[in-house]
Amino acid sequence: MEFYQKMDKLRIAQTNKYNVFRCLIRNGPINRAAIARMTNLSIPTVMTITAELLDKGVIRSIGKGESSGGKPPEMLELDPRCFYCVGVDVGRTTIRLIATDAASGQVAELQELTGNPLPARDFISRIGDLVLNLMEKGRIAPEKIVGIGVAMPGLIEKESGRVIFSPDFEWTEIPLKHWLKEKLPFTILVENANRALALNESYFAGDGEPTHTAFTVNLGHGIGAGLVLGEELYMGAGGTSGEIGHIIVEQGGPLCMCGNRGCLEAVASGDAIAKKGRAAMEKGEAEGIYALCGGRGEEIEAKTVFMASERGDQAAMKIIDDAAEYIGIGLSMAINVLDPDRLVLCGGLMRNDVSFFEKIKASIEKHKMKQTGRQLVITRGIKGENSTAAGVCRLLLNTLWRERSLPI
Numbered sequence: 001m002e003f004y005q006k007m008d009k010l011r012i013a014q015t016n017k018y019n020v021f022r023c024l025i026r027n028g029p030i031n032r033a034a035i036a037r038m039t040n041l042s043i044p045t046v047m048t049i050t051a052e053l054l055d056k057g058v059i060r061s062i063g064k065g066e067s068s069g070g071k072p073p074e075m076l077e078l079d080p081r082c083f084y085c086v087g088v089d090v091g092r093t094t095i096r097l098i099a100t101d102a103a104s105g106q107v108a109e110l111q112e113l114t115g116n117p118l119p120a121r122d123f124i125s126r127i128g129d130l131v132l133n134l135m136e137k138g139r140i141a142p143e144k145i146v147g148i149g150v151a152m153p154g155l156i157e158k159e160s161g162r163v164i165f166s167p168d169f170e171w172t173e174i175p176l177k178h179w180l181k182e183k184l185p186f187t188i189l190v191e192n193a194n195r196a197l198a199l200n201e202s203y204f205a206g207d208g209e210p211t212h213t214a215f216t217v218n219l220g221h222g223i224g225a226g227l228v229l230g231e232e233l234y235m236g237a238g239g240t241s242g243e244i245g246h247i248i249v250e251q252g253g254p255l256c257m258c259g260n261r262g263c264l265e266a267v268a269s270g271d272a273i274a275k276k277g278r279a280a281m282e283k284g285e286a287e288g289i290y291a292l293c294g295g296r297g298e299e300i301e302a303k304t305v306f307m308a309s310e311r312g313d314q315a316a317m318k319i320i321d322d323a324a325e326y327i328g329i330g331l332s333m334a335i336n337v338l339d340p341d342r343l344v345l346c347g348g349l350m351r352n353d354v355s356f357f358e359k360i361k362a363s364i365e366k367h368k369m370k371q372t373g374r375q376l377v378i379t380r381g382i383k384g385e386n387s388t389a390a391g392v393c394r395l396l397l398n399t400l401w402r403e404r405s406l407p408i
């Protein structure tokens with residue numbers, strides 16, 4: 001009995017400490033009496049905890065604050081340099097790395113073209129070198145690193161950090177976490193890139209207010225999504241939630257990388273748009289596209305088709321309009337099922353003319369059930385190219401928080 005009582009006491013003490021720490025992150029600089037009020041802890045408990053945190057160098061005193069009658073109180077704040085996370089976004093074209101401090105501020109960044117990701121073992125070893133370069137660049141001591149988050153496209157087995165299938169990289173059953181850990185002796189977490197992006201974008205989607213259900217869609221080479229409930233990622237039973245790119249929107253349509261036909265990704269992703277642009281040019285129907293690429297089909301990207309469309313090329317305009325229509329159909333299904341309060345559209349396709357975003361919204365309005373999505377606000381992603389790397393750092397912090405394994 002005594003043993004269990006001791007364990008309970010320990011658990012409560014730990015929870016109190018984490019609550020004080022969170023209060024300091026969110027509200028610092030703050031004095032001890034205010035912490036006690038906000039955390040519902042007694043002043044002596046807060047004094048003990050803050051003494052421990054000051055001792056560990058996790059928080060610091062910044063002097064006396066305003067007096068409310070008596071002695072002016074000492075103001076405390078988080079020392080953001082007390083620990084760091086590294087986030088790696090392994091994209092098909094670019095690898096982006098960032099380091100964030102304890103307050104989730106970015107302190108260093110690095111990027112490099114992806115190149116050929118085969119053989120996988122050499123490629124993963126290269127990622128390890130890039131992490132070391134980033135730490136050197138940001139002058140971050142290894143003992144200050146609490147973990148490394150890696151985001152990449154494909155199906156990931158969360159517990160083992162295995163990449164089950166990544167068509168973008170032609171990887172099947174690759175033990176990414178295991179191989180990376182051989183090089184980097186840190187806590188490593190691997191997550192699907194769309195989900196990492198969703199976690200970061202949803203954090204900002206509410207303009208400071210918490211969101212209830214945020215659905216973030218990445219419209220790039222492929223199409224994927226992530227669902228965030230409150231501040232937590234929705235994983236699904238087997239960890240494959242969010243695969244909106246592989247709902248069928250055109251029966252018997254073009255073959256998709258997943259093996260099915262007519263997936264949203266196969267008709268409306270960046271790759272699909274480029275492919276359709278190439279086909280239109282080869283049929284002699286798209287002079288605007290021809291002019292932009294000089295007839296070299298292999299140079300056509302989604303961007304080329306968008307540019308031709310803006311210049312009035314009829315075939316290109318149709319390709320873009322069709323893509324927006326299909327994306328709207330796919331998203332209206334998600335809205336009918338999930339009833340989110342935020343829908344955030346991100347990715348390379350969103351960096352084109354704003355009219356594409358407007359067309360998608362019009363298609364959603366046309367296809368969703370009229371009575372659904374009454375609280376829905378549709379926005380574009382705002383956190384830029386490092387958002388996925390920042391998201392995987394955020395996920396890592398959430399995980400360490402839940403496991404009570406931060407160095408505080």
Ligand SMILES: [Zn+2]
Nearest residue numbers: 246256258263
């Ligand atoms: Zn598919």
